Structures are given as structure tokens and as C-alpha cells.
Amino acid sequence: MVTQTEIDRLSAAPVTARPLLIEGAWVDGTGDPLPVLSPIDGQPLTTLASATAADVGRAVTSARAAFEDGRWSRQPPAARKAVLHRLADLIQQHALELAVLGVRDNGTEISMALKAEPGSAAGTFRYYAEALDKVYGEIAPTAPDVLGLIHRDPVGVVGAIVPWNFPLMIGAWKLAPALAMGNSVVLKPAETASLTLLRLAELALEAGLPPGVLNVVTGPGHITGAALALSMDVDVLVFTGSGATGRRLLEYSARSNLKRCYLELGGKSPNIVFADTPDLGAAAQSAATAIFRNAGQVCVAGSRLLVERSIHDDFVAALSQASARMQPGNPLQLTTQIGAINSEPQLDRNLGFLRDAVAEGGQIVLGGDRTLTETGGWYMKPTIVTDVAPHHRLYREEVFGPVLAVTPFDTEDEAARLANASDYGLAAGVWTANLSRAHRMIRALRTGVVHVNTYGGTDGTVPLGGVRQSGNGHDKSLHALDKYTDLKTAWIQL
Ligand code: ADP
Numbered sequence: 001m002v003t004q005t006e007i008d009r010l011s012a013a014p015v016t017a018r019p020l021l022i023e024g025a026w027v028d029g030t031g032d033p034l035p036v037l038s039p040i041d042g043q044p045l046t047t048l049a050s051a052t053a054a055d056v057g058r059a060v061t062s063a064r065a066a067f068e069d070g071r072w073s074r075q076p077p078a079a080r081k082a083v084l085h086r087l088a089d090l091i092q093q094h095a096l097e098l099a100v101l102g103v104r105d106n107g108t109e110i111s112m113a114l115k116a117e118p119g120s121a122a123g124t125f126r127y128y129a130e131a132l133d134k135v136y137g138e139i140a141p142t143a144p145d146v147l148g149l150i151h152r153d154p155v156g157v158v159g160a161i162v163p164w165n166f167p168l169m170i171g172a173w174k175l176a177p178a179l180a181m182g183n184s185v186v187l188k189p190a191e192t193a194s195l196t197l198l199r200l201a202e203l204a205l206e207a208g209l210p211p212g213v214l215n216v217v218t219g220p221g222h223i224t225g226a227a228l229a230l231s232m233d234v235d236v237l238v239f240t241g242s243g244a245t246g247r248r249l250l251e252y253s254a255r256s257n258l259k260r261c262y263l264e265l266g267g268k269s270p271n272i273v274f275a276d277t278p279d280l281g282a283a284a285q286s287a288a289t290a291i292f293r294n295a296g297q298v299c300v301a302g303s304r305l306l307v308e309r310s311i312h313d314d315f316v317a318a319l320s321q322a323s324a325r326m327q328p329g330n331p332l333q334l335t336t337q338i339g340a341i342n343s344e345p346q347l348d349r350n351l352g353f354l355r356d357a358v359a360e361g362g363q364i365v366l367g368g369d370r371t372l373t374e375t376g377g378w379y380m381k382p383t384i385v386t387d388v389a390p391h392h393r394l395y396r397e398e399v400f401g402p403v404l405a406v407t408p409f410d411t412e413d414e415a416a417r418l419a420n421a422s423d424y425g426l427a428a429g430v431w432t433a434n435l436s437r438a439h440r441m442i443r444a445l446r447t448g449v450v451h452v453n454t455y456g457g458t459d460g461t462v463p464l465g466g467v468r469q470s471g472n473g474h475d476k477s478l479h480a481l482d483k484y485t486d487l488k489t490a491w492i493q494l
Contacts, residue, residue: 060186067184105167161245186228265471283431306419367380
């Protein structure tokens with residue numbers, strides 16, 4: 001049972017960030033150190049090392065050497081499994097410390113961070129520890145004078161560039177399957193959420209991961225991240241972040257060694273409420289958490305609410321009531337339901353969206369401004385904008401903040417059309433009592449995930465990934481292993 005006293009004690013300790021992890025040693029970066037400000041109060045928290053292209057090159061060389069000499073890649077599966085289980089144990093043992101450190105760095109409310117960060121990361125390492133010795137090759141159904149074997153080989157060196165909203169959870173989605181399959185990894189955390197991943201790497205060494213198998217390079221995206229994506233010796237690049245950065249990564253791949261890129265690029269996910277929804281109160285409560293948990297800084301956030309016109313006004317009233325109860329507060333308090341905005345530029349960007357929404361004809365019916373300025377931190381009220389039309393910026397672009405766009409519809413066809421009127425295709429929600437309609441909508445929606453009569457529920461057994469400009473490839477489940485393995489055919493004449 002986590003207590004507030006324990007959180008307060010941990011959060012009072014000064015933070016010293018580890019520098020870069022290369023070949024199992026903590027080494028200084030040769031770039032200018034980056035100051036880290038806490039979103040809770042805007043005050044300096046610590047300083048991060050900054051990796052230049054030369055530092056990144058050393059990290060990639062270390063990962064390549066580790067891969068080639070087999071210190072991890074050719075360990076028996078049982079040995080890799082034991083290390084990943086030990087890492088999961090260590091994450092669980094240090095769960096509260098990790099959660100508090102992460103919240104001080106990125107501002108997620110601690111009630112959510114505890115589950116979504118160390119809790120989920122430990123589960124992910126266990127899942128792939130268990131999976132790694134259940135992945136078989138194949139024998140092809142060839143003619144009898146031939147033996148066709150299909151091997152699944154590790155890809156070699158994986159570059160992983162991850163975002164700031166759930167660094168441990170998303171970091172584990174990339175690291176666990178990559179390491180389970182025997183790859184080496186160079187990890188680049190986000191500037192505003194590197195601390196928990198540096199600590200995770202420290203725990204990985206303690207768990208017995210050999211030096212050089214996991215390297216961590218912190219620093220600015222356009223320097224450190226770009227160097228990793230431009231490397232001639234990274235085989236696969238996995239990424240979660242913005243569409244703009246995703247596009248750059250594809251360019252970097254084309255300009256370097258054509259490394260395979262898997263991109264998870266967020267969304268503008270529609271949450272669709274039909275008038276026949278059995279419990280509209282529960283749907284309204286869920287629609288609020290679908291957009292406002294972690295202050296909307298969630299890639300699958302239900303950021304477009306499509307409501308059948310006959311219930312529109314009543315539903316918006318219920319939703320506003322539920323949302324007004326979710327006010328932002330200090331994310332280190334166990335009772336806080338909405339934490340801080342990760343950085344000041346992000347807060348400014350969110351407010352810019354609202355100015356455009358109003359100029360284009362949207363009505364702000366809840367929130368709309370910054371709050372808790374006296375704390376020095378970055379907080380924004382949960383905000384609901386109605387009368388949002390498909391050509392409005394708020395309908396089309398991902399805010400990545402606590403801003404919900406509401407649009408009415410009249411028919412099922414129109415609901416599907418409006419839902420698909422987006423360049424993105426990550427997630428969707430459908431609320432209805434009609435089973436046939438639910439299945440028709442699942443087929444009609446061009447998204448990677450559809451929630452029915454819930455929003456956001458998931459576990460490690462199902463894949464998460466987008467279509468269209470939400471990206472490609474999948475995190476979680478056994479399908480994630482495809483990204484970290486290559487198929488090799490052996491054609492043997494008998
Ligand atoms: P956001 O805008 O939400 O911060 P980004 O896509 O910029 O999302 O950030 C996600 C990750 O991508 C971070 O680790 C960031 O440092 C990294 N990144 C940003 N720009 C680049 C770039 N030009 N090349 C490689 N990585 C980058």
C-alpha cells in the first residue's frame with residue numbers, strides 16, 4: 001500500500017541523473033549538458049548529459065560489438081529469460097522510487113504513473129521473458145527433395161527513440177521484445193523524461209544484462225536522436241512520438257542505410273457515442289478520463305467526441321460535470337486526477353490550439369485556460385470545445401493536451417465517415433447497445449484499435465499500433481516480435 005508520506009519522503013530527495021551508458025560504463029556526454037525543469041513547479045530538477053554524434057557513434061559501436069560476440073545474442077534462451085525476469089523483479093522492488101522520479105520529471109499524476117509506468121514495465125519484461133523460448137522457426141511445405149527452413153534471427157542493433165508521456169511503459173514496449181530476441185539496443189529517451197529510463201538501465205545492469213547490450217544516450221532530439229537515426233550501423237529504428245519527427249526519421253533512414261523504421265505517431269482518436277448507449281452516465285465519465293488522464297498527453301486519447309445529435313446537449317452536460325470534478329493538481333498527491341503539462345512550450349501550444357478553435361467557430365464550454373500559475377508549474381484546466389467541424393484545426397491535428405473536440409452526428413454512416421475524416425488512425429471508441437452496429441463500426445473504422453463500450457482498456461496480450469499517418473508496426477503482444485526479428489530462409493537440397 002503506497003502512502004502519501006512515503007511519496008513525500010522520496011520526492012524531497014535531490015535528483016542526480018546518471019550520464020550516458022556506453023559499454024556498461026557511465027560516461028559524460030561531450031555535448032552541452034541539458035537543464036531539466038520539473039513541470040510541477042517549473043524549478044530546476046537536475047542536469048542531463050548530452051550525447052553528440054560522436055558519442056552516439058560510440059554507443060552504436062558498443063551495441064554492435066556486443067551483438068557480434070554473442071555475449072547476449074547467443075546466450076541460451078533460459079539465460080536471457082532469467083535476466084529479464086530479474087529486471088522485472090527489480091522494477092517491482094523499486095516501483096515507487098521509479099514512479100516518483102518519473103512524476104517529478106514529466107508531471108503525470110502519480111496514481112496513474114504507478115500503474116502505467118513501473119507496473120506496466122515490469123509486466124512487459126515478464127511477458128517477453130516468458131515469450132522468448134516459445135518462438136519457433138518453421139519448416140516450409142516444399143517438394144520432398146528439398147528442406148525449406150525458416151529461421152527467425154535477431155536483427156542486430158536496434159535504435160529506440162521514445163517520448164516523454166510514458167517513458168517507462170513505452171520504453172519497455174521497445175526494450176523488452178528487442179532484448180528478448182537477442183538484439184542489442186541504443187536507447188534515446190526524451191529530453192523531458194530521461195530519468196526513469198537511466199535508472200531502468202542501471203537496474204538492467206544489476207539484473208545481469210551484459211555491458212554493451214543496452215546503451216543509453218540522452219540529449220536533444222535534433223542532435224542525439226538524429227545521429228542515431230542517421231547511423232550506418234543501426235539495423236532497425238523504433239520510435240514513438242510526433243508525426244513531424246517520424247517523417248524526419250524516414251528521411252534519415254533514406255539518407256543513411258535504409259534501416260527499417262517502425263513509427264507510432266499518435267492520433268486524433270474518435271470516441272463515438274450512439275443514443276442507444278445503455279449507461280450514458282458511465283459513457284460520459286469514461287469520455288472524460290479518455291481525454292483528461294495524464295492531461296491528455298496520451299497517444300490513444302479519445303480527443304474527438306462524436307455524439308448522436310438527439311443526446312448531444314444532455315451528454316455534453318453530463319460530460320462537463322464529470323470533467324469539472326477532475327481538476328489539475330500537484331501530480332505527487334495520490335488524490336490528484338490530472339497532473340501537469342510536461343513543458344512550458346507544450347502548454348503554450350495547447351493554448352494556441354484553443355485560440356484557433358474559437359476563431360474557427362468552436363465554443364469553449366469548459367476550461368480553456370492555464371491554472372495553478374502560482375505554483376510556477378504548467379497546468380491546464382480540462383477543456384471541452386463544442387461545434388467543432390471537420391475542417392477545423394482542432395478536429396484535424398493532435399493537441400496532446402487536455403482538450404476535447406465535440407461534434408454531433410445524425411446517422412451511423414455519418415458517424416463512421418466523420419470518424420475516418422482524419423489523417424490519423426490509431427484508436428477509436430464505440431458506445432452502443434446494438435451488437436450488430438458495434439461490429440459494423442469495428443469494420444468501418446480505419447484505426448489500429450477499437451474500444452467498444454469502454455475507452456482505453458488494454459493489456460499486454462493485444463497489439464497496439466496505428467494505420468495511415470498514425471504509423472506502422474505494433475507494440476505489445478507476440479506481434480511486436482516481428483519488428484525485432486528477420487526471417488531467414490534456408491533451402492536445402494536433399
Ligand atoms: P514531442 O513533440 O511530443 O516532444 P517528438 O517527436 O519531438 O515529440 O519527440 C519524441 C522523441 O523524438 C524524443 O526522444 C525526441 O528527443 C526525439 N526527437 C525529436 N526530434 C528528433 C529528430 N530530429 N531526430 C531524432 N529524434 C528526434
